[in-house]
Amino acid sequence: MLIERIYLNNPPLSNFNHIIACEKTAEAIAIDPFDADIVLKRAEEKGWTIKQIISTHEHGDHIRGNKELIAKTGAKLLAHKNASGKIKEVDTFVDQGDIIHVGETVKFEVLTTLGHTMAHLCLYAKDPEPVLFCGDTLFNAGVGNCHNGGDAGALYHTVIDHLFDLPDETKIYPGHDYIENNLGFALSREPHNKEAKELLEQVSKQTPDTRMVTNIKLEKKVNPFLRVHSQALISQLKQDVNQLVESPKEVFLALRELRNHW
Numbered sequence: 001m002l003i004e005r006i007y008l009n010n011p012p013l014s015n016f017n018h019i020i021a022c023e024k025t026a027e028a029i030a031i032d033p034f035d036a037d038i039v040l041k042r043a044e045e046k047g048w049t050i051k052q053i054i055s056t057h058e059h060g061d062h063i064r065g066n067k068e069l070i071a072k073t074g075a076k077l078l079a080h081k082n083a084s085g086k087i088k089e090v091d092t093f094v095d096q097g098d099i100i101h102v103g104e105t106v107k108f109e110v111l112t113t114l115g116h117t118m119a120h121l122c123l124y125a126k127d128p129e130p131v132l133f134c135g136d137t138l139f140n141a142g143v144g145n146c147h148n149g150g151d152a153g154a155l156y157h158t159v160i161d162h163l164f165d166l167p168d169e170t171k172i173y174p175g176h177d178y179i180e181n182n183l184g185f186a187l188s189r190e191p192h193n194k195e196a197k198e199l200l201e202q203v204s205k206q207t208p209d210t211r212m213v214t215n216i217k218l219e220k221k222v223n224p225f226l227r228v229h230s231q232a233l234i235s236q237l238k239q240d241v242n243q244l245v246e247s248p249k250e251v252f253l254a255l256r257e258l259r260n261h262w
């Protein structure tokens, strides 16, 4: 599996696009192309042929380049079945557990990951090492908001009941570069989180183009939304919010609410 990440340099959206190719056939899939020309140019530089495009969800900044990239490559468009009527020109609707092949060597499993929107999917592959392309569901040190067609309760189930159990070494490839800001929020919740402090120092020396790739193990140390069992985080929350925060779900929802206004 060959992975190419492109930073779109479009702050404050700060999208990442990904192209994944088969090392044997050079066939590729483009995930959430924002700018067709930039994605196509990068694929051509690599000698890859874009045969498929997949939209993780229906938001404009994740489907913006679809039409032009389809026109220029003839690629087939895939999206979650719940995106029917929300994303145009979809050739194949997919659902939880469906397998997407790219060339001969790349095999993705579709994960239904509702919450940021109710038509969101992630792509997960086990080989040659576990990787997750997670759109706006899981971010580095954060999670997506639920402002635009989402549901925070659904996001809780996606993140805690499903993504939380992926192997520790699973690499995380989100759709945006939000790590610095997210670590600021993480530290506002857990000022004594040593790993989060060290990570913020480390990423402040990086640029979006050289941004590190985190994994589930690291996220569990620094991402407040994966730390709903942390006693330090819970006791701080109890002091700060005027609502019940006992269960992991209540903790998650209280964090999501605080992050909305942070």
Ligand SMILES: [Zn+2]
Residues within 6 Å of the ligand: 057, 059, 062, 116, 136
């Ligand atoms: Zn979105």
